[in-house]
Amino acid sequence: MDPGDEQEGHAVAHQVTPMDMPGKILELDGISAESVQAHWGLYEAYCNKYNEVMQKLESADRGAANQIYSDYRGLREMLTFAIGGIKNHEVYFNNLSADGGEPSDQLAEQLQKDLGGVDGFLTELKAAGMAARGWAFLAWDWQWMRLDLHIGDAQNTFPVWNASPIIALDVYEHSYIADFSTARPKYIDAFIRNLDWSSVNEVWAGIQRGHELLGADG
Numbered sequence: 001m002d003p004g005d006e007q008e009g010h011a012v013a014h015q016v017t018p019m020d021m022p023g024k025i026l027e028l029d030g031i032s033a034e035s036v037q038a039h040w041g042l043y044e045a046y047c048n049k050y051n052e053v054m055q056k057l058e059s060a061d062r063g064a065a066n067q068i069y070s071d072y073r074g075l076r077e078m079l080t081f082a083i084g085g086i087k088n089h090e091v092y093f094n095n096l097s098a099d100g101g102e103p104s105d106q107l108a109e110q111l112q113k114d115l116g117g118v119d120g121f122l123t124e125l126k127a128a129g130m131a132a133r134g135w136a137f138l139a140w141d142w143q144w145m146r147l148d149l150h151i152g153d154a155q156n157t158f159p160v161w162n163a164s165p166i167i168a169l170d171v172y173e174h175s176y177i178a179d180f181s182t183a184r185p186k187y188i189d190a191f192i193r194n195l196d197w198s199s200v201n202e203v204w205a206g207i208q209r210g211h212e213l214l215g216a217d218g
């Protein structure tokens with residue numbers, strides 16, 4: 001490459017494609033297909049914006065990076081917003097199904113240990129969903145080896161290092177305004193009724209396999 005080429009050394013623009021829409025999310029109890037489809041459109045928009053930001057980052061002027069304002073700062077900041085918008089929604093949509101189910105014995109055991117059981121977890125999830133301005137998560141902390149709830153006020157706020165989301169409850173108004181007006185508690189109840197525990201259990205089983213591979217106990 002020409003030494004004078006400004007592109008030398010710049011990161012390659014990684015691109016994402018939206019996941020396939022799970023058909024199960026259009027047949028929920030109390031959360032309409034219309035609402036879910038509109039919500040899915042927002043998820044796709046996050047994917048598109050991520051791709052756009054990554055492309056723009058390729059040519060952003062690294063030498064002009066500045067904490068007050070610079071193209072590079074703006075792009076890096078918005079990149080985290082787009083990534084959150086993608087990953088948070090993918091957990092959320094995978095969490096939903098009218099089939100319901102219940103936690104696996106292994107997950108129920110961990111919920112008992114860390115959050116006072118399934119009922120204790122659901123009490124916490126409802127409170128976190130009411131307290132959050134954007135998201136409430138059940139997450140596994142790989143370092144501290146425990147389940148806990150985290151809230152997010154936007155797509156990219158309050159991430160906890162070394163924690164993986166297992167359940168993501170979207171409490172932005174776009175999640176419920178069409179079906180429940182401003183009644184967020186009714187929407188949270190509907191989310192809980194539609195929790196796809198078989199999908200959640202799969203995620204939990206994957207985390208357990210991960211620990212086995214890492215050689216950690218638990």
Ligand SMILES: [Fe+2]
Pocket residue numbers: 039042089170172174175
């Ligand atoms: Fe959303």
